[in-house]
Amino acid sequence: MELAYIPSPSRGVLYLGPVPLRGYAFCIIIGVFVAVWLGNKRWLARGGRAGTIADIAVWAVPFGLVGGRLYHVITDYELYFSEGRDWVDAFKIWEGGLGIWGAIALGAVGAWIGCRRRGIPLPAYADAVAPGIALAQAIGRWGNWFNQELYGKPTDLPWALEITSSTDGRVPGTYHPTFLYESLWCIGVALLVIWADRRFKLGHGRAFALYVAAYCAGRFWIEYMRVDDAHHIFGLRLNNWTALFVFLLAVIYLVLSARKRPGREEVVEPGVSDGEGDGQGDADEASASADLEKGAEKDVEKKDEKDGDSESTKSSAKSDTKDDETSDSAVGKKTESAEKS
Incomplete structure (x- = not known):
């Protein structure tokens, strides 16, 4: 069949007894763990x-x-501070609403503080975690x-997303799953960065x-497809302008950094x-120390053998000399005896 x-879940929270497990928060937490895990592998590969x-x-x-x-609340302030709204909802992060910008x-400010405390350049750290952030x-x-x-x-494509909730003016029906488009795009971005980093040794x-x-680049066209309420400037959504501005800044940095x-x-x-x-430094160092010790022991053994051979040679030479002197003495006595006769 x-x-x-694509069906939407009937609810976004599950309960383990009195403990609520919210799907939104759960996805954020998993994403953080994946980013740290991949970032750690890339950091080790770079010598960290x-x-x-x-x-x-x-x-x-x-x-x-x-x-x-903060970005979400500021750019969508009417959701929390307009008439009939409760400003306390601005603190309910688990209900959704995080602006990636x-x-x-x-x-980056938090990362900068952490990097300064450890004497690490922020650009190097950012390069290591970049694909992990995309994932x-x-x-x-x-x-x-x-x-x-x-x-x-609205769409009737086979991968359309079914919306059943009518909260905040939503109209039940089937729509383009822009969340899915962005998810797939981010996976592609992560793979692109990993490939380009290996191919061109990207740094700084x-x-x-x-x-x-x-x-x-992807957020621009995905944002253009969305139909939720947003502020518009010259016919474009605010996040479209943000994506365009940040894109230009990133390209300029790429060009200038590559030259400098x-x-x-x-x-x-x-x-x-x-x-x-990569965890091999201590093992390699210990192995090297052991090799040096073994080499030193072998040198001592060789020296002792050499000294022993030398003493043996000297003793043999002295013995030969004494034998020669004894032999010469015997020959001399025989000669004197023959002359007397």
């Missing part, structure tokens, strides 16, 4: 130390959540599916800039010895 549409990505994420993630919520901007967005967008939000124009923030530019600082950082984390980043 052919699927006529295990655990650094997670330590800095302790600063970046809370700042990012606050920034994302604010999340990245304020999250986190891809996972987080499924939180919008749980909340039945971020959909596009260029991998992160590529992620930003690629995401903005080509290649990749040789050292991303001060104080990390060769091989320590």
